[in-house]
Amino acid sequence: MRSLYLAVTEIVRNKLRFLVVFLIVALITILVLFTAALGDGLAQSTSEYLDGLDASLIAFQSDVNYQIPASRLGRARLNTIRRVPGVLAVGPIGVSSATIIAVDGVARTGLDIALIGVEPGAPGAPSTLSGTPLTNSRAAEAVVDQHIAERLGLSRDTTITLKVVQGMEEQHYNLRVVGATSGSKINFSPAIFVPLQRWDKIRPQEQVGGSDNEITFNIAAVQLDGTVPLATVSSEVMRHVAHVELIDPVTAYESTQGYQDMQATLSLQQGFVLVIVVLIIGSFFQIQTLQKVAQIGMLKAIGASSWTVVGALLFQIMLTLLVGLSVGLVAVWLLAQALPTGIPLVFSGAKIGVAIGSILAAGPIAALMAVRTILKIEPLRALGLSA
Amino acid sequence: MSALEARAVSKLYRTHDIEVLAVDSLTLTVEPGEFVALIGPSGSGKTTMLALLAGLLLPDAGEVVIGGRSLSSLGKAGLAAFRLEQIGFTFQAHNLVPYLTVRENVELMLRLNGRLDRQGRARAIELLTQLGLEHRLNNLPSELSGGQQQRVAIARALVHEPRIVLADEPTASLDSERAHQVAGILAQLIHAQGRAGIMVTHDPRMCIYADRIVRLEDGRVTRVLTTREEIAVFAQIG
Ligand SMILES: Nc1ncnc2c1ncn2[C@@H]1O[C@H](COP(=O)(O)OP(=O)(O)O)[C@@H](O)[C@H]1O
Numbered sequence: 141m142r143s144l145y146l147a148v149t150e151i152v153r154n155k156l157r158f159l160v161v162f163l164i165v166a167l168i169t170i171l172v173l174f175t176a177a178l179g180d181g182l183a184q185s186t187s188e189y190l191d192g193l194d195a196s197l198i199a200f201q202s203d204v205n206y207q208i209p210a211s212r213l214g215r216a217r218l219n220t221i222r223r224v225p226g227v228l229a230v231g232p233i234g235v236s237s238a239t240i241i242a243v244d245g246v247a248r249t250g251l252d253i254a255l256i257g258v259e260p261g262a263p264g265a266p267s268t269l270s271g272t273p274l275t276n277s278r279a280a281e282a283v284v285d286q287h288i289a290e291r292l293g294l295s296r297d298t299t300i301t302l303k304v305v306q307g308m309e310e311q312h313y314n315l316r317v318v319g320a321t322s323g324s325k326i327n328f329s330p331a332i333f334v335p336l337q338r339w340d341k342i343r344p345q346e347q348v349g350g351s352d353n354e355i356t357f358n359i360a361a362v363q364l365d366g367t368v369p370l371a372t373v374s375s376e377v378m379r380h381v382a383h384v385e386l387i388d389p390v391t392a393y394e395s396t397q398g399y400q401d402m403q404a405t406l407s408l409q410q411g412f413v414l415v416i417v418v419l420i421i422g423s424f425f426q427i428q429t430l431q432k433v434a435q436i437g438m439l440k441a442i443g444a445s446s447w448t449v450v451g452a453l454l455f456q457i458m459l460t461l462l463v464g465l466s467v468g469l470v471a472v473w474l475l476a477q478a479l480p481t482g483i484p485l486v487f488s489g490a491k492i493g494v495a496i497g498s499i500l501a502a503g504p505i506a507a508l509m510a511v512r513t514i515l516k517i518e519p520l521r522a523l524g525l526s527a
Numbered sequence: 528m529s530a531l532e533a534r535a536v537s538k539l540y541r542t543h544d545i546e547v548l549a550v551d552s553l554t555l556t557v558e559p560g561e562f563v564a565l566i567g568p569s570g571s572g573k574t575t576m577l578a579l580l581a582g583l584l585l586p587d588a589g590e591v592v593i594g595g596r597s598l599s600s601l602g603k604a605g606l607a608a609f610r611l612e613q614i615g616f617t618f619q620a621h622n623l624v625p626y627l628t629v630r631e632n633v634e635l636m637l638r639l640n641g642r643l644d645r646q647g648r649a650r651a652i653e654l655l656t657q658l659g660l661e662h663r664l665n666n667l668p669s670e671l672s673g674g675q676q677q678r679v680a681i682a683r684a685l686v687h688e689p690r691i692v693l694a695d696e697p698t699a700s701l702d703s704e705r706a707h708q709v710a711g712i713l714a715q716l717i718h719a720q721g722r723a724g725i726m727v728t729h730d731p732r733m734c735i736y737a738d739r740i741v742r743l744e745d746g747r748v749t750r751v752l753t754t755r756e757e758i759a760v761f762a763q764i765g
């Protein structure tokens with residue numbers, strides 16, 4: 141291939157100049173992949189718990205735009221939902237936050253966690269990787285996310301101390317760890333799970349130690365038995381139960397405050413970075429082409445076709461992107477190994493594929509300017525004439 | 528059959544409202560093994576004539592026939608292919624690809640027309656040796672003098688065994704000694720290989736190497752010298 145020959149020889153004989161472009165592409169690859177990973181990581185840290193729920197629907201208080209903190213449900217509504225045909229089980233879920241400040245009585249740097257109240261055995265309760273699930277509905281026991289367990293060195297029967305604000309005061313509560321779970325992230329934090337009645341006492345609220353009023357929680361996980369279509373169950377529930385709306389878990393986490401904005405911002409950033417690739421690669425090769433006008437005119441005059449020269453340009457651009465991309469991928473892999481756990485980065489095959497694809501797709505777009513220049517160069521100029 | 532025939536070719540440049548008849552019904556025939564010098568003052572149409580002979584420009588009237596075929600009938604792609612096969616070119620400047628070595632620059636011609644084989648490579652080295660560049664095979668053009676670069680261009684113009692060799696002011700940027708070297712060896716190779724050579728020059732001294740001198744003025748032939756004596760005199764006093 142004449143084009144490939146010209147492309148490669150030029151790169152080999154101008155290593156230093158091309159090295160800079162390779163590095164730029166490598167750095168851009170790192171940027172694009174980390175942005176993608178951060179997008180997925182942040183998405184996961186808001187959606188993981190809801191996404192992993194063993195439930196087809198989630199019940200919210202109506203007219204709160206599916207915002208978990210704003211939603212309030214009580215036992216009475218839960219029972220009504222349970223009686224709708226097609227519903228297998230319903231589990232209450234209370235979501236708040238707290239800080240772990242001590243382990244076995246020894247103070248630690250505060251670790252913010254999500255504090256989730258569930259009904260043992262009901263939908264929403266965590267499955268355990270080790271230890272035992274929650275059983276007692278009021279015990280001061282917790283199933284903790286394995287990230288928290290690893291970070292704080294928790295094991296079965298370790299006691300953790302939570303700090304929460306109730307009324308005007310800081311309160312400390314002890315919980316005994318009984319098991320570990322995974323995939324519990326919500327509100328950007330991994331969670332610890334406690335029985336709902338315990339949760340109601342220790343969650344941040346106005347009254348110290350909770351009130352004696354009926355327990356309110358935020359949402360409910362609804363499991364179906366499969367006998368009635370989901371849409372039917374959903375509309376039946378909304379017809380029979382006042383002030384309740386049902387949606388699927390995906391819509392639920394996508395409705396989380398800030399979720400869409402966050403994803404849109406990250407996509408926008410990626411878009412900008414890709415535009416930058418196109419502009420950098422495009423202008424580098426355009427400048428190079430402009431510097432080679434006389435040489436290209438000469439090549440055309442001795443009989444080389446425009447396509448030989450355009451082909452060489454495209455090969456160079458694609459080679460540059462491939463080399464830069466490969467270096468970038470290796471760097472990302474190394475960086476990912478070196479990063480501490482707990483940083484919300486998720487490298488998913490799909491996102492990496494899209495990122496690589498869009499960097500490669502930048503090549504032909506970047507080539508456009510220079511291709512136009514090449515096509516316009518007349519062989520006559522080798523003789524110092526113009527048509 | 529003549530290697531090259533220009534039959535009453537004319538070329539008219541139109542820019543805005545100005546028209547320049549750069550070549551005016553010019554007729555020229557060159558035989559294989561013949562080396563013709565095209566000479567004339569600046570603006571007399573020498574370069575335009577060269578472009579017409581290479582098919583880089585098509586005539587407004589008349590025709591250029593090479594190897595029995597009229598260039599006007601070839602079409603753009605056909606003309607590029609024709610140049611790759613039948614034309615060897617040297618230019619005044621920017622002759623060589625800067626990132627290719629001397630040898631690669633010569634072989635490029637064969638790469639472009641798909642005939643880079645063992646014989647072709649051997650021919651490239653042989654030519655470069657004849658041109659006194661055997662020690663410069665792996666140098667880049669930037670490492671060569673102007674005269675050496677012109678000699679590399681001559682090797683490239685001959686390596687694919689073209690019917691026609693066109694040289695545009697091959698000695699313009701060289702000092703007198705180097706100019707004689709380059710024009711002399713160009714003539715010698717054209718004669719030895721039986722190519723039809725045309726050299727554009729404005730330097731009468733270089734005409735000493737030609738078999739025929741064609742002098743242009745305002746796009747027309749004003750003088751043709753063919754005998755050795757006439758040529759020798761012209762080369763001395765212009
Ligand atoms: N592209 C062009 N447009 C208009 N006039 C041109 C163009 N190229 C050359 N000419 C004119 O044509 C005439 C012949 O030019 P050229 O072939 O370059 O002559 P020479 O090579 O003998 O100096 C000159 O008068 C020149 O000004």
Ligand SMILES: [Mg+2]
Nearest residue numbers: 570573574575
């Ligand atoms: Mg000229």
